[in-house]
Amino acid sequence: MGDFDSRLSQLLEWIGSTQCDKSVPGETYISPDLTVQDVEGSGRGVYAKGNIKPHSLIINIPHGFLLNFVTVLNHIAQYNGMKLDNHSKVPSHIVHDSYTKIYQKLSKDELLKLSSFQLLSMYITIERKRDSSYWKPFIEMLPTIDDFLLMPINYDCGILELLPRSTKFMHEKVLQRFNLDYQVVVNLLSSKTGDVSSIIPKDEFLLSWISINSRCLYMKLPTSTHNSDNFTMAPYIDFINHSPDDHCNLKIDNKGFQVFTTSNYPTNEQLYFSYGPHSNNFLLTEYGFIIADNKWDDIDVSEDILSLLRPNQVEFLKQHDYFDNYTINKDGMSFRTEVALATLQESTPQESRRLIALINGNFDGAFNHKGKEKNYRGSI
Numbered sequence: 001m002g003d004f005d006s007r008l009s010q011l012l013e014w015i016g017s018t019q020c021d022k023s024v025p026g027e028t029y030i031s032p033d034l035t036v037q038d039v040e041g042s043g044r045g046v047y048a049k050g051n052i053k054p055h056s057l058i059i060n061i062p063h064g065f066l067l068n069f070v071t072v073l074n075h076i077a078q079y080n081g082m083k084l085d086n087h088s089k090v091p092s093h094i095v096h097d098s099y100t101k102i103y104q105k106l107s108k109d110e111l112l113k114l115s116s117f118q119l120l121s122m123y124i125t126i127e128r129k130r131d132s133s134y135w136k137p138f139i140e141m142l143p144t145i146d147d148f149l150l151m152p153i154n155y156d157c158g159i160l161e162l163l164p165r166s167t168k169f170m171h172e173k174v175l176q177r178f179n180l181d182y183q184v185v186v187n188l189l190s191s192k193t194g195d196v197s198s199i200i201p202k203d204e205f206l207l208s209w210i211s212i213n214s215r216c217l218y219m220k221l222p223t224s225t226h227n228s229d230n231f232t233m234a235p236y237i238d239f240i241n242h243s244p245d246d247h248c249n250l251k252i253d254n255k256g257f258q259v260f261t262t263s264n265y266p267t268n269e270q271l272y273f274s275y276g277p278h279s280n281n282f283l284l285t286e287y288g289f290i291i292a293d294n295k296w297d298d299i300d301v302s303e304d305i306l307s308l309l310r311p312n313q314v315e316f317l318k319q320h321d322y323f324d325n326y327t328i329n330k331d332g333m334s335f336r337t338e339v340a341l342a343t344l345q346e347s348t349p350q351e352s353r354r355l356i357a358l359i360n361g362n363f364d365g366a367f368n369h370k371g372k373e374k375n376y377r378g379s380i
Helices: 002-015 069-080 100-105 108-112 116-129 165-190 202-215 280-287 302-306 311-319 335-344 353-359
Strands: 034-039 043-048 057-061 249-253 256-260 327-329
Touching: 069 100, 069 108, 069 116, 116 165, 116 202, 165 202, 165 280, 165 302, 202 280, 302 335, 311 335, 327 335, 335 353
Parallel strands: none
Antiparallel strands: 034 043, 057 256, 249 256
């Protein structure tokens, strides 16, 4: 606990310091009624140490302390001199060491081809190795691999075989994303240096990758080419845990990343975000935890539906990316399930205008397409 308190103190000193240049707008604010506790059995969380009223600003973290595609590009630009189109300002912090040459060899075009997950995972893995990094207080407060031992991506083969089919399905999707991101970064760095294994070991890249996946927050970025790139990592804010019910609100402007309460928090009560309407299978495979009495939990009915599909229906569903992963919950069936059942009713689904209209959200019949809620965290 002493080590945790010491690292937390350094983090608070960092985000409250003048390291963030006066040219970078925004002031750090953390309500004096907040405290971070590392509770055995539930981990780190943000708690009220005094009564907090609804609609109160409790945290503001300026953009110079946010770790995302834009700030990483701007920090690397200090080494390779690349000219960026965005006008984001970050504190100047240049370190000359064995990793400096890596950044100097990376071109703007190469970096812009990376996804946010790929760039940030590579960057955090490298910065963690440096004796002096601008992000050192933040990186040292990121989780260790022990914090993610409940994630299936860290299970051995014997335990994986015991998982339900639906959990295996989601785990495999997470594993595929990780392996793709790692290979892209390895290929890039292999063209710059011969000893990639010592710079980006797979286990260290995995820790960076799942730290991002479990702690990132939604934020629209000017560099993004896909919605999944719209995220940032925000120190201190990332201590706030998930609840399917009560949650705080986020606001982003030129002052920084802000958190507001939506309800009253009495002394000693933990504050929460909602990551979105996720089942326990999703929460386990993406973040490594589940929620008791999760109102968004569901039942996988994929095997039952798949056994009824004819070959042309399977082909149609695969063509439109609606094959497999069919669930129902207490409120009804998922849209994927709805599409699959509608496909079952069509002998020639490829010729069904009604079915295409349903998939495109234009069908005004028995099936209704409910829009997806935007997630604040994780796999966005």
